[in-house]
Amino acid sequence: MDTPGNPPRVVHHSTESPAGGKYLESVGSYLIRVASEPQLIYCPVTDRVGQFGPLNQSGRALRNDGTRRTNREGRVCIQIEVLGYAKSPWTNGWDPAKKPGWQKILSAARSWGVPDVFPAGPPAKYPGAGKARSRSVWQSKGGHFSHGDVPGNDHQDPGAISTVKVLYKATAPADPAPTPAKPKVSVAHLVAAAKKDVPAAEGHTTYPTEVRIVEDALVAEGLLKREFADGSFGSKTVTAYAAWQRSKAGGSYTGSAADGVPGLASLKRLAARHAFTATT
Incomplete structure (x- = not known):
C-alpha cells in the first residue's frame, strides 16, 4: 500500500x-x-x-x-x-x-x-x-x-x-444467567433444632436459616401458618412436619415414623418440591 x-x-x-x-x-x-x-x-x-x-x-x-x-x-x-x-x-x-x-x-x-x-x-x-x-x-x-x-x-x-x-453486526446470544445453587438443609441440624427449640423459651433458634427453609416449604404445602415460620423448630413446626410425614407426598408414614422430627427420606421429598437440597 x-x-x-x-x-x-x-x-x-x-x-x-x-x-x-x-x-x-x-x-x-x-x-x-x-x-x-x-x-x-x-x-x-x-x-x-x-x-x-x-x-x-x-x-x-x-x-x-x-x-x-x-x-x-x-x-x-x-x-x-x-x-x-x-x-x-x-x-x-x-x-x-x-x-x-x-x-x-x-x-x-x-x-x-x-x-x-x-x-x-x-x-x-x-x-x-x-x-x-x-x-x-x-x-x-x-x-x-x-x-x-x-x-x-x-x-x-x-x-x-x-x-x-x-454494517449489521451479528451478536452472540447472551450466556444464560447461572442457575442459583439450591440452599442445603441438613437433617442432622433439623433434628438438633427440634430437640433444643421445643423445650426452650418461645422463639429460641438453633439453626434458623435451615429451619426457615423447611418452614417456608411447609407453609407452601398448607401445613403451617405463615406467622409461625420464624426459624424456630418449635411445637407448631413439629406438628406441621408430622402432617407432612403422614401425607402421601411426604411418604405416608405412620406411628413413631411420623413424629414431626425430620428424617432424610421425608426431607428429600419436601426438598424435591421446594427447591432445596436435603443432606445428612
Missing part, C-alpha cells in the same frame, strides 16, 4: 449485472480479463463470496486520482464488488442476519481495523446528482465508502444501499 499510515477502508461497488446462479463466476472471470478485479466479490442472492487476492494488497477496481493511486490508499483498501445494479440497491429485501457469507466479509474488514462507519455519508441514489468526492475525507478517514465517494472516479455505484444493513 502507498499510504499504510492512513486509516483502513472498504470500498463498495456494484457489478451492474444480475445476481444468483453462476454470475459470481462469470462476472469474476470478466473482472480478471479486464484487469479490474477487487479483492472480494459477493452475491447477495446466494450469499457466496469469492476472493481475488489478499485483503492487504491492492485491488484494481478504482481509477487513480491524478498521480495518487486510490487502490493503494490506507492501511488496507478492501474493495467489494457486489452482484447487482446501482439503480436497484442490492440491500432491498436482503436480510443480513441470514447471510453468514456477508458477516465473514465484515469480520475480515473489522479484523483490519475498518470502523463501522460511512465517513462520507450514505451512498447516493442512482441515477441522481451523485456526491462531492472529498479528497480530505477519503485520505484521512477510515471506514466504508461507496465507489461514488472516491476522488478521481466517476462511477456512482453501488447506489443507495442501506448502510444499516451493510
Whole structure:
C-alpha cells in the first residue's frame, strides 16, 4: 500500500449485472480479463463470496486520482464488488442476519481495523446528482465508502444501499444467567433444632436459616401458618412436619415414623418440591 499510515477502508461497488446462479463466476472471470478485479466479490442472492487476492494488497477496481493511486490508499483498501445494479440497491429485501457469507466479509474488514462507519455519508441514489468526492475525507478517514465517494472516479455505484444493513453486526446470544445453587438443609441440624427449640423459651433458634427453609416449604404445602415460620423448630413446626410425614407426598408414614422430627427420606421429598437440597 502507498499510504499504510492512513486509516483502513472498504470500498463498495456494484457489478451492474444480475445476481444468483453462476454470475459470481462469470462476472469474476470478466473482472480478471479486464484487469479490474477487487479483492472480494459477493452475491447477495446466494450469499457466496469469492476472493481475488489478499485483503492487504491492492485491488484494481478504482481509477487513480491524478498521480495518487486510490487502490493503494490506507492501511488496507478492501474493495467489494457486489452482484447487482446501482439503480436497484442490492440491500432491498436482503436480510443480513441470514447471510453468514456477508458477516465473514465484515469480520475480515473489522479484523483490519475498518470502523463501522460511512465517513462520507450514505451512498447516493442512482441515477441522481451523485456526491462531492472529498479528497480530505477519503485520505484521512477510515471506514466504508461507496465507489461514488472516491476522488478521481466517476462511477456512482453501488447506489443507495442501506448502510444499516451493510454494517449489521451479528451478536452472540447472551450466556444464560447461572442457575442459583439450591440452599442445603441438613437433617442432622433439623433434628438438633427440634430437640433444643421445643423445650426452650418461645422463639429460641438453633439453626434458623435451615429451619426457615423447611418452614417456608411447609407453609407452601398448607401445613403451617405463615406467622409461625420464624426459624424456630418449635411445637407448631413439629406438628406441621408430622402432617407432612403422614401425607402421601411426604411418604405416608405412620406411628413413631411420623413424629414431626425430620428424617432424610421425608426431607428429600419436601426438598424435591421446594427447591432445596436435603443432606445428612
